[in-house]
Amino acid sequence: MNKVYDYTVRKTNGDVMSLDAYKGQPLLIVNTASKCGYTPQFKGLQELYEAYKTDGLVVLGFPCDQFANQEFENIEETTEFCQVNYGVTFPLMAKVKVNGEEAENLFRFLKEENGGDIKWNFTKFLVDRNGHVTGRYEPAVEPAEMKKDIEKVL
Template identity: 65%
Template sequence: MQNVYDFKVKKPNGEELSLKEYEGKPLIIVNTASKCGLTPQFKGLQELYEKYSDKDLEILGFPCDQFNNQEYDNIEKTTEFCQVNYGVNFPIFAKIDVNGSKADPLFTYLKEQKRGLLSKRIKWNFTKFLVDRNGQVVERYGPTIEPSKIEADLTKLL
């Protein structure tokens, strides 16, 4: 794979979507969870989306239940929770694994492109990857990095 646009992901209804749909747009790709102490980061992500979507920013949320089972089993509950509690209107995709033998290929690629502090492994919910308009991963942010702290790096890509 040459860049993130080469991947396909699943929408909540199970349909495949090619990330080529986002070609030429900067992306923030994040693994999310609805019942996590970091869940309020949805608010900051939504604020970035509202502020920069007119400059082509897309935020792609991927629910993950690998960290203390902090995601609903039902994807409809997940998307409803995000919309009702945080006004999320950026895309939320089907629930995935980000680590292990069943890790989603997109996240395997992201981790290969930008390692974490000590390893490639994603350590918790709300690990964020910043992708430029060419589909190249330019930065990885740990779970405790608030979305507002990404803004300076993001604006360089807009």
């Protein structure tokens, strides 16, 4: 497997979904957390999604509880929190692990492609229309700072 579209992920209802469903679309993949100092970035991620979704961009949020237990236990609480507090309409997936032996295969691939282990919540990966990682952005990088790079892959 050498493209993001080759992987499957779990949706919040537990169903398995192939990322092939997004083939040909640029993706912004983010490990998120609802109780983190970077949680306000949900607003910026939603703004990017709204600004570029008609051009094909899909933002995918993957809740992760691996860093200081900053995610709700129940995925329904997570999705409600994101919708109510930040107006999130982009797809959120099931909770994942991004590091270690139990890391989601997608995140193993993303890390191999660009930069090694994930250090914290809200690490962002930009994927072009061909399924290749073109950028990695550490948690402190605000979503708006990625606009030029996103526009290059649209």
